[in-house]
Amino acid sequence: MTNDARYDVLGVGNAIVDVIGSVDDAFLSANDVAKGGMTLIDEDRAAALYDAMPPSQESSGGSAANTMAGVASLGGKACYLGKVADDQLGQVFAHDLRAAGVDFDTAPLKDGPSTARCLILVTPDAQRSMSTFLGASAMFADDDIDADKIGAAKITYLEGYLFDREEAKRAFVRAAEIAAAKSRRVALTLSDAFCVDRHRDSFRHLVQHHVDYLFANETEILSLYETENFEEAVERARADCRTAFLTRSEKGSVVVSSEGAQTVDAVAPDPALVDTTGAGDLFAAGAMFGLANERPLAVCAHLGSIAAAEVISHYGARPLRSLAQLAEDAGLAETA
């Protein structure tokens, strides 16, 4: 069925360049930044917040793009669809993704807003608080959906953040429909608890009807089902989709499927926790690399934990070390 697949995973998401700076909690309060979440901001607010920020470093980000970089680092074949502008930061984004080994050729936006930026403020507790100006990424549209590539991917991975703009949301649903029509698998990440709040009904519909694999952290899954009871959320997720990967930070992850729910331990960051940016993105990379290669669910979650542990041990949302090597070191290399 999937023997003719050219890609293990194809990701669709907001194409964003991260601007990372270290601040203290007082800076977050003084500048009205919600700690730990992702807030959408307009260009004026982005300019004002950037002015207030300390010296920063730029690196490519975007949730699903980070995930594709992770899949490639594990040795998987990855493809990405997302929109940058025809500007310097757009060139940086495209370079970094291609240099990571990800197939990426969505046409850059010629006229219109600039490439999306996410201002990431990292506090001494390693938490990241994100303020995103969507810019060109929100102009991702139907025309950018490459049906041929989606049909060639074992799994199409969709980022919940895309729901924040109407046009991107339509493209998103279309991608899911194409994948389903070609008997491919569809995965979704809920992205962020605030994002779930904004789009709860759409997400529930999608999870029930289109999604094979659901990725969510604890607050996101509780928000999706409007409950404070994690066990209840687990049961609801099990009824709604084939497999759900529910991540709980240092408490590990819970894999929910028709076989029940199993807990998989987290992997400790080495040498230490520095910046939690990208943890969920890289967990999904590891898990989907495993799923695409038909590994047992517990192994998939373990691969996710290894990838997440690498990315939280340094600044930036993409792996700096070879995830394939880390997986091999952990005894998870695939036996041919």
Next chain:
Amino acid sequence: MTNDARYDVLGVGNAIVDVIGSVDDAFLSANDVAKGGMTLIDEDRAAALYDAMPPSQESSGGSAANTMAGVASLGGKACYLGKVADDQLGQVFAHDLRAAGVDFDTAPLKDGPSTARCLILVTPDAQRSMSTFLGASAMFADDDIDADKIGAAKITYLEGYLFDREEAKRAFVRAAEIAAAKSRRVALTLSDAFCVDRHRDSFRHLVQHHVDYLFANETEILSLYETENFEEAVERARADCRTAFLTRSEKGSVVVSSEGAQTVDAVAPDPALVDTTGAGDLFAAGAMFGLANERPLAVCAHLGSIAAAEVISHYGARPLRSLAQLAEDAGLAETA
């Protein structure tokens, strides 16, 4: 004499954004990059080399700009003159310098080449090999020389790299003349052994007639005086300028003045050596902060070593920790 100074140090240099990636030695050979040096490249070569580079991080650089960020981090008043383009990387450069506390308002270039980029390839031995596309920075010109600001700085610091373009070189010499006319002090860094090779006669003239403080590493000073004998170079430097700071990596620095030559120990990077980019720039920052505050020469060199040790303990050419705090921890806080 200097009581009316608004700035401790004013730096003039090529305004550059660094693009930093990790590679192995084979990559340097395969792409004809000279290890350890700085090579000037044109826009086509920059595009080709960037295409070949792994995923990278962008951060503000430029030798004298790094030095000014260091002066500010030590608690000094710093000002910078240099040219970026009116583009995204130019905005990044301006933001990072201002956010570091450095006065910077050179008008960005409206039409012409884009903001300068330096592709920095860091090898596992922590050496950096730089390929620079000068772009807008080479359009720094007479009009950009702010005589009022130069007159208001105790020390005007000039970067040898500016000599690589004729127009910038003229502006450079004019800055030195203005400083001298206002009885201010002039400092020069030779920047790079290849740079010295390109401009030996001009540098010698400048050192003999305009320079109070000379900064050079061992290979640069040997190249300036075309000798293989370090002691001979020391004597020549002593004859030519008021004070020379000659840096020798982990062997420390030699301060040469009318009082003789004294060796000051290096400070070990904590916890480890990661990337030597910015070592010389930050040594100059510490030394000039001391000079501007009339500290003894050995203390100036010690401050330089502290600043250099900080910047080589992480990726990127600007300090991430407060240098004022590190100086205080080392018992070098100024007693009022």
